[in-house]
Amino acid sequence: MTAADDAMDALVRTTFEVTGVLTRIGAAHDMSLTQLRVLGILRDRRARVTDLAAYLGLDKSTMSGLIDRAQRRGLLTRAKNLEDGRVVEVYATPAGLELAQRVEDEIRRALAPAVGRLAPEQLDRLAGLLDVVSSRS
Amino acid sequence: MTAADDAMDALVRTTFEVTGVLTRIGAAHDMSLTQLRVLGILRDRRARVTDLAAYLGLDKSTMSGLIDRAQRRGLLTRAKNLEDGRVVEVYATPAGLELAQRVEDEIRRALAPAVGRLAPEQLDRLAGLLDVVSSRS
């Protein structure tokens, strides 16, 4: 076992742990992990259907369905782009933004005990190391 | 933004990154993330249906379906427990074990570039910090 193997194992284990937390909190609001991510993305910007799909690694038809269901729940809305009539832009409604905020609070509360096992200096170090690992460069 | 918030953000971001890698590799073998996890669990032990479901946070009926489909593909098998006739134990077939090994190799290869941005001492530190965060204590 090399240091890289140990780090990979820890990364994968932590990934499942965090995914469990996110999935559980999403389910408490009848939201899938993907719906949670969509709402998270739309918190601070509107986005095109295709861009959302590409960012999440999904087919555009899948994205259409996700948007349909979230829109039916009043969490987001579609708007035609005026310059290019083919483009549809998606943005969160006030209800969607409010839910996004609530979910974020719950996620922080849920992760607090785990993260709280580390001292502030350790947290800084962890954040720094993860930034390097998950940077796309 | 506190140190804890920064660490949480980095954790969630890394989680999506790693999940993306695992999902992509699973899809290349027509396996969902959950199927990947089931096979991973059964690499070194057999397990009861209920225990698998509890460990993965799924309903037992969901677990039944997952096992059905994996069994239909020849990746795992069911066996009645002799002491308790209600219990069904699940274990990986040779084909399942071989696929599990192949998938693990691919995951390590896929994560290598990201993890390779850190020096060995940093990797040790990262693994140690993640162990603390993702420990159930």
Place this chain on the structure above:
DNA sequence: TATTGTTATACTCTATAACTATA
């Protein structure tokens, strides 16, 4: 009665293929 597992049902998630509208 309680537990283990399966089945029936209904919905969401997902991709592929075919389609419409716009460029």
Place this chain on the structure above:
DNA sequence: TATAGTTATAGAGTATAACAATA
């Protein structure tokens, strides 16, 4: 022709409720 998006279709993943078999 190419691009953006939707729709039709099919299959996997998921939970709830009802069930059968065993304890």
